[in-house]
Every structure is written in C-alpha cells, then in structure tokens.
Amino acid sequence: MERFYYGEFAAQAVRNFADRGVSPATQFAYVLEEPLLDTHRFVENVAQNRGMRVKTFDDLEAALEWLGIGPAITPNAGGS
Numbered sequence: 001m002e003r004f005y006y007g008e009f010a011a012q013a014v015r016n017f018a019d020r021g022v023s024p025a026t027q028f029a030y031v032l033e034e035p036l037l038d039t040h041r042f043v044e045n046v047a048q049n050r051g052m053r054v055k056t057f058d059d060l061e062a063a064l065e066w067l068g069i070g071p072a073i074t075p076n077a078g079g080s
Helices: 004-015 041-050 061-065
Strands: 027-031 053-057
Touching: 027 041, 027 061, 041 053, 053 061
Parallel strands: 027 053
Antiparallel strands: none
C-alpha cells in the first residue's frame, strides 16, 4: 500500500505545481537501487496512470538518456 500511496502522492504533487508554472508534462526520472527500486515498477505505473511522466531506473546514464540530457559529469579521480 505504501508504494501505491507514494505513486499517487507524486502524481498529485506534480498536478499541484501546475498553477505555479510547472508543466504537467515535465519528465521525472528516479534512479534507485533495490529495495527502493521496485522491479515490477508498481509506483511508476500508479503515477503514470495518474498523468505523471515518470520512469524508474537502476542506471544513471539510462535515466539521463530518457530525460534527453547528456552524460553525467563525474569527478576526475586522477586529479588532472
């Protein structure tokens, strides 16, 4: 039930910001690991069924690609 309520809450929160100029078509990508990442994507489905453009990932690069954003910038461990 908690997953259902979170999906419902997230979609409602996006709708609530529409009057502040946030487009309901704004894409959201969640990058998570199990157990927060539900392999059956239940929360994602609940939110999508309520009009939210959301997708969950276990890989940052895949999430950025879906959002249409370039690769993540990671700090250079070599110090140069």
